[in-house]
Amino acid sequence: MTTPAPEPRFFQPVPLDKAYRLINHGPTVLVSSAHAGEVNVMSAAWACALDFSPPKVTVVIDKATRTRALVEGSGTFALCVPSVGLAALTLGVGTDSALTVPDKLARHGVKTFHAPGHEAVPLVEGCVAWLVCRLMPEPHNQTTYDLFIGEVVGAWADERVFRAGRWHFDGAPDHLRTLHYVAGGQFYATGASLQVGSG
Amino acid sequence: MTTPAPEPRFFQPVPLDKAYRLINHGPTVLVSSAHAGEVNVMSAAWACALDFSPPKVTVVIDKATRTRALVEGSGTFALCVPSVGLAALTLGVGTDSALTVPDKLARHGVKTFHAPGHEAVPLVEGCVAWLVCRLMPEPHNQTTYDLFIGEVVGAWADERVFRAGRWHFDGAPDHLRTLHYVAGGQFYATGASLQVGSG
Numbered sequence: 001m002t003t004p005a006p007e008p009r010f011f012q013p014v015p016l017d018k019a020y021r022l023i024n025h026g027p028t029v030l031v032s033s034a035h036a037g038e039v040n041v042m043s044a045a046w047a048c049a050l051d052f053s054p055p056k057v058t059v060v061i062d063k064a065t066r067t068r069a070l071v072e073g074s075g076t077f078a079l080c081v082p083s084v085g086l087a088a089l090t091l092g093v094g095t096d097s098a099l100t101v102p103d104k105l106a107r108h109g110v111k112t113f114h115a116p117g118h119e120a121v122p123l124v125e126g127c128v129a130w131l132v133c134r135l136m137p138e139p140h141n142q143t144t145y146d147l148f149i150g151e152v153v154g155a156w157a158d159e160r161v162f163r164a165g166r167w168h169f170d171g172a173p174d175h176l177r178t179l180h181y182v183a184g185g186q187f188y189a190t191g192a193s194l195q196v197g198s199g
Numbered sequence: 200m201t202t203p204a205p206e207p208r209f210f211q212p213v214p215l216d217k218a219y220r221l222i223n224h225g226p227t228v229l230v231s232s233a234h235a236g237e238v239n240v241m242s243a244a245w246a247c248a249l250d251f252s253p254p255k256v257t258v259v260i261d262k263a264t265r266t267r268a269l270v271e272g273s274g275t276f277a278l279c280v281p282s283v284g285l286a287a288l289t290l291g292v293g294t295d296s297a298l299t300v301p302d303k304l305a306r307h308g309v310k311t312f313h314a315p316g317h318e319a320v321p322l323v324e325g326c327v328a329w330l331v332c333r334l335m336p337e338p339h340n341q342t343t344y345d346l347f348i349g350e351v352v353g354a355w356a357d358e359r360v361f362r363a364g365r366w367h368f369d370g371a372p373d374h375l376r377t378l379h380y381v382a383g384g385q386f387y388a389t390g391a392s393l394q395v396g397s398g
Contacts (some may be wrong), residue, residue, distance in 0.1 A: 024244050025379035025387055026225015045223050048247035050259060050344055058257060058346070060249060084393065091395045141340065145249055145348065147257070167381055180224035180379070180389065182366060185397070188224055190379065191390020194283065196290045198384070 003125055005113045010158045014129070018165040019155035020049040022081060022129040023057065025167070025190060027178035028090060030080040031059060032112060032122045035073035039122045041110050042067045043094030045181040047079055055152035057133060062146050066098035071135060072142075077150060078121045081129035083161075084189050085175040089126075091185055118154050128176055129157040169193065202310045202324055209357045210314075213328070217364040218354035219248040221280060221328040222256065224366070224389060226377035227289060229279040230258060231311060231321045234272035238321045240309050241266045242293030244380040246278055254351035256332060261345050265297035270334060271341075276349060277320045280328035282360075283388050284374040288325075290384055317353050327375055328356040368392065 005011055014022065023029065029047045033040055046060035057079060061068045071077045082090045092108035101107065112122035115132060123130045133150025141147040161169055161176045169177050170193050177189040204210055213221065222228065225247075231240045245259035256278060260267045270276045281289045291307035300306065311321035314331060322329045332349025340346040360368055360375045368376050369392050376388040 021382055025381055026227070026244070026247075028225070045225070046248050048225075048257065048259075049245050050346060056344070058247065060247075087393050088395050145255070147249060149344065165382070166385065167387070169387070174391075177390065179393075182224055183220055183364070185395040186365065187393045187395065188366070188368070189390040189393060191376065191388040192373075194286050194378075194386045194388060196287050196384040196386065 003111045003113050005115065006125065010160070011156050012159045012163070014155040014157050014162070016055055016152060016155060017053045019055040019131055019152045020052055021165060022131060022155060022157060022162065023047060023049055023079065025178070026180060027081050027190065028181040028187070030082055030090065030093065030124050030127065031061065031067055031077055032080055032124055033067050033070035033074060033077040034120065034122050035070040038070060039105065039112060040067050040070050040098050041093050041105060041124055043090045050149060056136070057131065057150050057152060059148050059150070060146050061148050064097070071148060074120060075135045076121050077133055077135065078123050079131045079133065080124040080127040081178055082124070083128045083176045083178055086126055087179055087187055090179060115154055115156060128161050128178065131155045202312050204312045204314065205324065209359070210355050211358045211362070213354040213356050213361070215254055215351060215354060216252045218254040218330055218351045219251055220364060221330060221354060221356060221361065222246060222248055222278065225379060226280050226389065227380040227386070229281055229289065229292065229323050229326065230260065230266055230276055231279055231323055232266055232269035232273060232276040233319065233321050234269040237269060238304065238311060239266050239269050239297050240292050240304060240323055242289045249348060255335070256330065256349050256351060258347050258349070259345050260347050263296070270347060273319060274334045275320050276332055276334065277322055278330045278332065279323040279326040280377055281323070282327045282375045282377055285325055286378055286386055289378060314353055314355060327360050327377065330354050
């Protein structure tokens with residue numbers, strides 16, 4: 001189901017040279033993609049920044065996933081950063097596959113929208129950051145390691161928790177903290193901020 | 200400076216099929232390496248699990264680092280997972296390069312030890328987890344993306360915070376929580392545990 005974009009303060013553009021900071025702290029992400037009218041979302045703990053400028057990311061997408069066909073077919077995907085309020089959704093779309101549970105998005109309450117100018121890529125509603133990526137085809141990595149590389153071509157964040165190039169979880173509701181998956185349904189929320197030196 | 204291994208309870212072997220869980224939640228790591236008598240340690244926010252079994256990891260090691268020459272020369276490295284108590288050390292070894300600050304390890308109080316059977320790889324004292332990795336040479340990735348792939352051949356953790364295949368930060372001192380780097384000296388500690396479903 002595609003819904004209107006979130007209201008602007010929940011979906012502020014992030015300069016591309018700061019996009020790496022949306023995932024630098026290692027949150028679990030949702031990988032969203034669409035191809036030939038089919039939309040899918042899976043969770044991925046194995047996503048990582050790869051470069052600053054132009055920003056690039058890596059993400060592991062198993063051969064057994066439906067998302068893989070959509071990413072390879074469309075040449076594009078997004079990393080959406082869910083928060084504590086989406087923990088059950090994140091576990092659900094990481095557990096169920098669209099190959100065996102065709103209604104997995106509806107079942108887990110996933111709603112998607114599009115960023116202006118990026119209509120080919122669905123973004124997951126209720127996340128706190130989004131990175132739209134253009135697949136940089138690397139057949140050897142994809143085949144051998146299930147490893148995909150993307151160049152970030154658009155980034156946005158919820159200004160309640162990310163503004164001026166930094167996360168600001170302290171002072172925001174705890175349900176907006178990002179998630180770090182371990183295993184067996186267990187996550188950690190992003191915790192206390194520490195500043196070393198003068199910043 | 201090489202010191203004796205930590206006492207056993209602070210350095211318990213982790214089964215290799217659970218090694219990915221040491222970094223699945225996206226902590227910032229220290230990359231330690233040695234070659235031809237030279238030891239170095241750098242921090243890396245861009246390290247990530249790549250496979251379960253045999254476990255593999257990715258880590259970005261810039262061409263400007265001294266660590267890169269040691270990893271390429273020795274064909275081995277370790278990812279050491281620092282905790283809050285090592286935040287200043289982690290920032291320090293990520294800021295200073297051994298190329299311009301030859302005494303960077305001493306300056307930042309870094310002490311290393313070796314795991315039994317893995318004498319070629321220094322491990323950083325005071326961390327809460329360690330993954331010894333054998334470099335899987337991928338020249339295209341290394342040259343084009345500064346991206347290195349390693350197979351984990353040994354893993355250990357501090358049983359105060361990791362035991363029975365899981366992190367257990369709740370109930371342990373907060374200085375043993377792992378770190379997630381943002382930028383400019385700012386880190387987040389790993390926060391509250393959330394369990395979705397029955398686990």
